[in-house]
Amino acid sequence: MVKINIDGQELELEAGTTILEAANEVQVNIPTLCYLEDLSVYGGCRLCVVEIIGEEMLRPACTTEIEDDMQIKTHSKKVREVRRNIFELIISSHDIDCKLNCLTCARSTNCELRDVGEQIDMQEMRLDAIERNYVDDSSSHSIVRKPNKCIACTRCIRKCEEVQGVGIFTKANRGPETVITTFKDRGMGNVDCTNCGQCIQACPTGALHESYHYNSVWHFLNDSSKFVVVQTAPAVRVALSEGFGEQPGTVATGQMVAALRRLGFDRVFDTNFTADLTIMEEGHELIDRIQNDGQLPMFTSCSPGWIKFIEHFYPEYLDNLSTCKSPQQMLGAVTKSYYAEQQGIPPEDIVVVSVMPCTAKKFESVRPEMDKDVDFVLTTRELIRMIKEFSLDMMNLAEEPYDKLMGTSSGAADIFGASGGVMEAALRTAYEVITEEELENLDFTAVRGTNGIKEAEVEIGDLTLKAAVVSGLGNAKELMERIEAGAEYHFVEIMACPGGCAGGGGQPIPTNQEIVEQRLNSLYEIDKHKSLRKSHQNPEIKQIYAEYLGEPGSEKAHELLHTSYVVRNI
Amino acid sequence: MEEKILLKEGIDIDLKGRGGDTPPAEPNINEYDFFVLEEALNLDREEIIEQIKEAYLKGRGGAGFPTGLKWEMALAEEAEQKYMICNADEAETGTFKDRYLLENVPFKVLEGIIIGAYAIGAEQAYIYMRGEYARPRNVFSKAIEEAYKQGLLGEDILGSGFNLELRLIKGAGAYICGEETALLNSIEGKRGRSRTKPPYPIQKGLFDQPTAVNNVETLASCREIIRIGAKEYKSLGTKESRGTKLVCLSGDIWKPGVYEVEFGQVTIKEIVEEYGGGTRDDAQLKFIIPGGASTSILPAEKLDIPYCYETLAQAGSSVGSGAIIVVDDSHNLFDLMVTVSRFFMDETCGTCFPCKEGNRQVNHILNKVADKGGFSKEEVEIVKSIGRTIYLSARCGLGQTSLNFIYSILKNYPDEVLLGGDKHGKD
Incomplete structure (x- = not known):
């Protein structure tokens, strides 16, 4: 144990503790910018510097480990002066040439620079703003990068490389010309980006944000000749309320549906409905592969970040991907066919909008294999903007239900928003379909939780089903290596974002492990309290098969609900 | 004056190749x-x-x-x-x-x-x-x-x-x-x-x-x-500075070159005047930079000190790499500061914010100052406070020493750099 004194507080901590961690023990939150939990320590911003009594130079709290009898001052006069100066320097080259940049910024409500400014009591700005005149990178369908707002803290680089195992970003040039860029400056749309949006979650400023669709959505909401349908993903309902000041995990399903109607959507459907539909199709596909010596393991296909990842890095495994479209695309497809037919609306007049916790869904919606299923994709954050622009007191709206025909869902569909949820939902249905017996314990707890890689063996009749559940693309890479080394599974669920969709790149900022866990808990609570908890028992699912699709895996189902993949170059 | 020879022993050509007809032979x-x-x-x-x-x-x-x-x-x-x-x-x-x-x-x-x-x-x-x-x-x-x-x-x-x-x-x-x-x-x-x-x-x-x-x-x-x-x-040398050191003499002098000196035995003034042959064209020596642009300058009147680690530290600078750059009074101080600042701005690696952004801002301020011919008092304060911040918080020696030259000019020639102040230099 190491004895230190920090801001007058004596304490003993384990060797290897950093000053930043030690300060937390005495309820001091030293300001940081380049530091982010779960990423390697960079030590670049220097905002966390502290004074050690007896030393002239200040030391960064994030990288400095405590030593015996260290006397640490986290907020001495010297420290405060240096912090303010560093902050002033950062701000001066951060696109603040007073074109109301702060007000129009993607991060106007949750900018970490503003938080730090408040924390260090920034009182004046003595320096000239330095314009950098970089060009925005709009090459990606999912993400926009604004280099003028980038402070080069490298959190995006580290997140992409260390957590997601992709690594599309790099630093280029030297000195103040140092920039974050992509390979050969090609832009995010022209490199191996999976569009997962975890870089946005890591960015402290407005240098990265999703490619906005909400202005187009406003346009069609005002066009009376269009029938505008919206669908909401499972993970949105447990995160949307954060944009309105609620605790993470506060469920706002009914309020969200009401708000969407107020915004002018003609129908509000639930992506959960097609999550149940996915289980029907994917469950039968799995059974078919197992019973007829098909390609195993079968990988899930709901996460478009994962799809692009495997297309880039493991294209030799494309036959292992389930051919099922994701629930978002399925809902678009059945809206423009089944629903259009039922209601007598010309499909060309229908505009399908989806609200997703995801940035990769934007790319998915423009994939040529299933173009036009979904027209616009809003992130949870974009929907928050729209509701705010409508000045709705959302949390006090009376709860409303989803629209009929594609609005009913099982608890199995709700947990699609959690890592392990697709697996659990599939197991509930597969068990009963294969054994024709009722499943007694519906909770497959082995596949729950935020562990990056989870494995389970489930007895289904004579079959011992070997399953793996992975979230985070870095973990996906590790699992693929295990498979290449000979590990055998029947069914593998992979979601690109840590924790699953609840931790998606389109979710409210901040999104961190603690917040993700709160959102996950709420999803499981919703499931627990539903009487309908198995996809195959959803009456609207029974109805769509009876009236339109026939059997799971039928020709019609294949035409509408299945897709194909492409080999991409690295 | 005689050079104490250790490192230069075995070198019989001693810059003969410079400007001459035949390049020095390659060592065999x-x-x-x-x-x-x-x-x-x-x-x-x-x-x-x-x-x-x-x-x-x-x-x-x-x-x-x-x-x-x-x-x-x-x-x-x-x-x-x-x-x-x-x-x-x-x-x-x-x-x-x-x-x-x-x-x-x-x-x-x-x-x-x-x-x-x-x-x-x-x-x-x-x-x-x-x-x-x-x-x-x-x-x-x-x-x-x-x-x-x-x-x-x-x-x-x-x-x-x-x-x-x-x-x-x-x-x-x-x-x-x-x-x-x-x-x-x-x-x-x-x-x-x-x-x-x-x-x-x-x-x-x-x-x-x-x-x-x-x-x-x-x-x-x-x-x-x-x-x-x-x-x-x-x-050889003194208590804190043993042995000999190679000094790289350059700038406004007659005989630039590499000289080997025994620590403590010659003064900086002697190095400049006797090895270097004094300032060119009888110009007035203004200051020297004793160890490269990352060290603080020593004005002409402070050069009568033995060349070694301890005296240079006492004088507020350091031996650094041993690069003694002699500057006469024909130069514009602002030009010099802009040049040095440009060097550090270009060469900071871009990792730590105080060094990257600080050197950029200082260069920006110095360019403004050079254009208008002097600092306002506020600008001097800003440069000094950025300098102190970089010194105290930069990640490595590059940043920590990057403003030594500029800071020491401000300190030694306050009247010459201030706008409207008395200007003793012939700029």
């Missing part, structure tokens, strides 16, 4: 006696380190860390692989002593590298050479090649049982890569940026193995210490 390995190396390889590692410690040699690259201590710590580290690295990325402004050694006495440097590697127990060595140094690179590459042929590198060197592989790495033009941890990153093929210390290279250096990084002149000096013995070496 067959004309060089490796007796010092042979002697060293017969000593225990500890004995060599003891000699270097006793000689009290300080690193000649600029930071002045005791070499013997560095080697002792490196030897004490347990590891499968250790590395000895010769830092020949000489890029400090006005510094050209390492080039001089590499071109003229490459075998002394080579001996120094081998002795150092042997002392710390490293069987792998690198020399990292500044990219622009074409001639030194040619000379030294040939020296390495010849040394392998003669059994001075490779396995069982001179029958001692000691093995050493030496590779030359060419830098790509970044000043930061002279900083030892950035240099390590560069050898590893990574972006040249400093690492967070601790861990120090001694503990976790190249490829995470214990590594000693020593300057060219330092290693050549180690060879000389083994040759003449620590006692004799120690008898």
Whole structure:
């Protein structure tokens, strides 16, 4: 144990503790910018510097480990002066040439620079703003990068490389010309980006944000000749309320549906409905592969970040991907066919909008294999903007239900928003379909939780089903290596974002492990309290098969609900 | 005045090639006696380190860390692989002593590298050479090649049982890569940026193995210490500054060049006037920069001090790399400040915010100031406070020293730089 004194507080901590961690023990939150939990320590911003009594130079709290009898001052006069100066320097080259940049910024409500400014009591700005005149990178369908707002803290680089195992970003040039860029400056749309949006979650400023669709959505909401349908993903309902000041995990399903109607959507459907539909199709596909010596393991296909990842890095495994479209695309497809037919609306007049916790869904919606299923994709954050622009007191709206025909869902569909949820939902249905017996314990707890890689063996009749559940693309890479080394599974669920969709790149900022866990808990609570908890028992699912699709895996189902993949170059 | 000769011994050409008809002949390995190396390889590692410690040699690259201590710590580290690295990325402004050694006495440097590697127990060595140094690179590459042929590198060197592989790495033009941890990153093929210390290279250096990084002149000096013995070496110089130092004299003087001086025996004024032949065209000397642009200036009236670590520290500057740049009073102070600031702005690696943004802002302010011909009091305060911030919080020595020159100009010539103040200089 190491004895230190920090801001007058004596304490003993384990060797290897950093000053930043030690300060937390005495309820001091030293300001940081380049530091982010779960990423390697960079030590670049220097905002966390502290004074050690007896030393002239200040030391960064994030990288400095405590030593015996260290006397640490986290907020001495010297420290405060240096912090303010560093902050002033950062701000001066951060696109603040007073074109109301702060007000129009993607991060106007949750900018970490503003938080730090408040924390260090920034009182004046003595320096000239330095314009950098970089060009925005709009090459990606999912993400926009604004280099003028980038402070080069490298959190995006580290997140992409260390957590997601992709690594599309790099630093280029030297000195103040140092920039974050992509390979050969090609832009995010022209490199191996999976569009997962975890870089946005890591960015402290407005240098990265999703490619906005909400202005187009406003346009069609005002066009009376269009029938505008919206669908909401499972993970949105447990995160949307954060944009309105609620605790993470506060469920706002009914309020969200009401708000969407107020915004002018003609129908509000639930992506959960097609999550149940996915289980029907994917469950039968799995059974078919197992019973007829098909390609195993079968990988899930709901996460478009994962799809692009495997297309880039493991294209030799494309036959292992389930051919099922994701629930978002399925809902678009059945809206423009089944629903259009039922209601007598010309499909060309229908505009399908989806609200997703995801940035990769934007790319998915423009994939040529299933173009036009979904027209616009809003992130949870974009929907928050729209509701705010409508000045709705959302949390006090009376709860409303989803629209009929594609609005009913099982608890199995709700947990699609959690890592392990697709697996659990599939197991509930597969068990009963294969054994024709009722499943007694519906909770497959082995596949729950935020562990990056989870494995389970489930007895289904004579079959011992070997399953793996992975979230985070870095973990996906590790699992693929295990498979290449000979590990055998029947069914593998992979979601690109840590924790699953609840931790998606389109979710409210901040999104961190603690917040993700709160959102996950709420999803499981919703499931627990539903009487309908198995996809195959959803009456609207029974109805769509009876009236339109026939059997799971039928020709019609294949035409509408299945897709194909492409080999991409690295 | 006479030059004390240690490092320059064996150099009979002494800049004859400069502007002359025939370039100096390339050193020939067959004309060089490796007796010092042979002697060293017969000593225990500890004995060599003891000699270097006793000689009290300080690193000649600029930071002045005791070499013997560095080697002792490196030897004490347990590891499968250790590395000895010769830092020949000489890029400090006005510094050209390492080039001089590499071109003229490459075998002394080579001996120094081998002795150092042997002392710390490293069987792998690198020399990292500044990219622009074409001639030194040619000379030294040939020296390495010849040394392998003669059994001075490779396995069982001179029958001692000691093995050493030496590779030359060419830098790509970044000043930061002279900083030892950035240099390590560069050898590893990574972006040249400093690492967070601790861990120090001694503990976790190249490829995470214990590594000693020593300057060219330092290693050549180690060879000389083994040759003449620590006692004799120690008898040269002063208490805190033992031995001799290569001084690179440049600027507004008649005879620029590399001179070897015994610490404490000559004053800076004597170095400038007698070695350098005084300022050119009888101009008035304004100040000198004693150790490259990362050190603080010394004004003309403060030059009557013996040249050694302790007096320069007392005068508020440092020996640095040994680059004495002489500046006469014909220059515009603002131009000088803008030039130095531009250098540091371009060369900061871009990792730590105070250094990257601070040097950019200071350059921006200095350009404004140069345009209007002087600082406002507020601008002086801003530059000083940015300077203090960089000094206290930057990640590595580059940032910490980047404003020394500018800060010391502001301090020494307040009336000349202030807008509307009295201007004594003839600008």
